[in-house]
Amino acid sequence: MSTPSKTFITPEQYLEIERKAEFKSEYYQGEMFAMAGAGIPHIRLVGNLFAGLHQQLRSRPCSVFSNDMRVFVALTGLYTYPDVVAVCGELQVLDTQKDTLLNPSLIAEVLSPSTEAYDRGRKFEQYQSIESFQEYLLMASDRMHIDLYTRQADGRWLRASASRPDDSIELASIGCRITLADLYEKVNLTEIASPQP
Secondary structure: OOOOOOOOOOHHHHHHOOOOOOHHHHHHHHOOEOOOOOHHHHHHHHHHHHHHHHHOOOOEEEEEEEEEOOOEEEOOOOOOOOOEEEEEEEOOOOOOOOEEEEEEEEEEEEEOOOOHHHHOOOHHHHHHHOOOOEEEEEEEOOOOOOOOEEEEEOOEEEEEEOOOOOOEEEEOOOEEEHHHHHHHHOOOOOOOOOOOO
């Protein structure tokens, strides 16, 4: 009995399909991967971070995007949708569609049990190949806790963690500061996403 062979697509085919799709998919090494839906704590964390950064960046030449802005990792060929991404300075985009960012300064991901290992491991490794990328913010969705990785001058990454409401995080790459109390506002850490009918 033979096993069905996988059908691989080119990056160009992926972008053509993705730009017409009703739901988002990531792309890596010839394959598309549908993205799972998010629960309320995840959605609120993304919203709170986006709102806090947007307010601070309004009068500056910076941009912040929530999870609809695709990011392309040129060295590895990964197309992905970070939860929040920010850039100070001119946006560099893949093509005239202007829906794929090439030069993020800050990338933020909300961790879930199904994605935490990937977000901390292989995905972070791939993000590190982006020259403009300076800070990586990981937000726990099951407890109040963040890890912020900052690129050092020698290329190493320094981790800082915070887990109290009055702790604040300084996002030097975009000149912003946010407290954990604001980040976790209205986030019910015991809330579990209900299965869809």
